[in-house]
Amino acid sequence: MKRTVPAIAALVAATAVWGSTFIVTKDSLDELDPASFLTWRFGIGAVVLLLVRPRAVTLLNRADQRRSAALGVALAAGFLLQTTGLQHTLAGVSGFLTGAAVILTPVVAAVFFKEQVGAAGWAAVALSAVGIGVLAGGLTAGSPVGAALTLAGAACFAVHITGLSQWATRENALGMTTVSVVVAAVICGVVAAAGVDGITVPTSATAWRAAAYLGIVATCIGFAVQAWAQAALTATTAAVVMTMEPFFAAVLAVALGESGLGWLGWAGGLLIVGGMTLAELGPRECCDAMAPRVECC
Structure with missing residues (x-):
């Protein structure tokens, strides 16, 4: 109990x-x-990860190296899709739609790895799909194109998850992440270089702080805190959080002045989160594509 609360x-x-x-x-x-x-965000994160434990990469075998690249x-x-969206x-809206990656994960597992999706998985997909439709119908600002790009990004995140x-273990997780x-x-650097203006360098302290914040705090420290916290929590508790x-x-x-979500948008967001919760907490068999749960890795 003493470790659970912290x-x-x-x-x-x-x-x-x-x-x-x-x-941000x-x-x-x-x-x-x-x-x-994204070039600066991932570049900063990559440098930090390489400095923390450079041998983690050299310990990967060739199969793990190929899988990590994929x-x-x-x-x-x-x-790229999410940020463009x-x-x-x-x-x-982007936050809610990106959360759909949790629901799309078992579907990707079924399509690419031929795993079964149980009743809880399909129920979560259906609930989330309704939520996305309600959310889209309740928008008073933004573009459908942006929502579509964000959903496509969520599908890519589902492939990543x-x-x-399928491939990560306690021994190779840090190396594969790096x-x-x-x-x-x-x-991202290649895509940026191919653009009209090439790779743009941040010109303000605000932009540099944002890239550093996302690269170090959100990526490196955030995942480290997650690993530490889950060592003291059940998978169910971690999933709900x-x-x-x-x-x-x-x-x-909203607190920073963004408007346009509307009450239907909030209702749709609630349905998406409900689908996420069902995907994480719903019943499943040992051969279900949703077992073990996403966060255990």
């Missing part, structure tokens, strides 16, 4: 940080294009 508090703080990334990123896009911003491609695609939609659940972040940084990320994103966005 662990829950730490995980709530990490979840709040992840929720804040939507509004959206504000930074006034100065940088999505690909350039995960990096999915990670880069997901963030964030230019055309609300930060709160599924790959980790390689995937490095690959994501390189891909982490489904609050879209709420933090939406609440912070």
Whole structure:
């Protein structure tokens, strides 16, 4: 019990940080294009991860190196789509739609890894789909294109999560994470360089702080806190806490003056979070694509 309360508090703080990334990123896009911003974010994160434990990468075998590179491609695609979509939609909406990755994960596992999806998985997908429809219908600001790009990004995140659940172990997790972040940084750099203005360098202290915050605090420290907290918590407790990320994103966005979500938007967001909770807590068999749960990896 003594460790449980601090662990829950730490995980709530990490979840709040992840929720804040939507509004921080959206504000930074006034100065940088999505690909350039992500190049700096992942570049900073990659440097930190390499400095923390450089041998983690060299210990990976060739199969794990290839798999890590594939995960990096999915990670880069997901963030490029999500961040581009964030230019055309609300930060709160982006948070809710990105949360759909939890529901899409068992579907990806079924399609690419031929795993079964149980009743809880399909019920979660259906509930979330209704929520997305309600949310879209309740928007008073933003573009349908932005929502579509964000959902496509969530699908890429689902591929990334599924790959980790299939390939990551306690021994290779840090190495695979490092390689995937490095690959994501390189891909984003290539996309940015191919653009009209090339890779844009932040010109303000605010943009540099945002990139550092997301690269170090949200990525490196956030995942480290998550690992520490989950060592003292049950998977159920951790899952419930982490489904609050879209709420933090939406609440912070509204607190900072973002409007346009509307009561239907909030209702849709609640349905999406309900689907996330069902996906994490619903019953499943040992052969279900949703077992073990996403957060165990």
